[in-house]
Amino acid sequence: MSNSLVLSRRSFLALAGSVPAMAGLPVIARASETPRDILWEDLIPNADERLQATMNRLGVVQHGGAPAQTSDDYGKDLVKELIGQNIRIAGYIIPLDYEGVGVKELILVPYVGACIHVPPPPPNQLILVRTEQPYDPREMFEPVHVAGTLGILNETNDLAEVGYSLQADSIAPYQ
Template sequence: MKHLVFNRRAALRIAAASAITFLMRDYPALAADTPRDLLWEDLLPEIDSPSQSSGMSTPLLDHSAPPPEQSITGKDVVHELAGTRIRIPGYIIPLDYNGEGVKELILVPYVGACIHVPPPPPNQLILVRIAQSYNPREMFEPVYVTGILGILEEETDLAEVGYSLEAEAITPYE
């Protein structure tokens, strides 16, 4: 009969395997090589309202104003997306351009957002940080940003932001 040897090294291997299994179950985006493609409306939380339950589509900005207990604000975010590796298109508003590139920017859903008053709501703005400077080809260049999405309540000089993104890559939109 063979004896099982249980030592510290075996315990660490079991703990590491368990942790990886747990993370991959709760954060499937970490296991995927390809990022999840998101659209800006994916960053808006869902609400239970009469128009949604009847099968009618709800516009991004619903001016019919549902009752207060069913309404959402621009500060409401989709917490389930935190930790997800995503790719999202948008336009960049540089926050720290130094002549060589930008390492911090706000990603916005449409041209001119944050330049005109008022800015989009926080759940439609993403504060992006990238390790390697990105040098935009032109102002208001459409791009894809890929990275890990986070929840962030921060006020910049331009606007209040609801999401953050640790960017792995910024590529031209094609």
């Protein structure tokens, strides 16, 4: 046998999994990895919009009334670096479908009353969550932690325009 290196498929996969930057291959989040905790402000790329979202969430109203949205694109910019990442975020749920045993699709919002009051939060402050395991909420707008893989979703429904999606690995009451 020659001195060349021969790798079985199993050896190659084990090696590739242990060296994330190997040959420039993308790193794929694994369900077993601890999700990265993020805040709602982390979903906004623009610093001025981050400040406005924080003020809205805290109930701060400026003397001039509601902030003027300077364009139709307000809140549509997304943080693309987070896409495909395993994240965990706290928020409030708006169930979209209830099947008697729980919900499999919901909108996660940053504050109580979002999407019910007008106007709704901007798209980069709304996440459409889908889960294989139904989650049985105790109440509308229940505070929860949701963990899973973040994606981009450009969808408008009866409540609002949603910018992000999340395939949930877990939904748990906020603690």
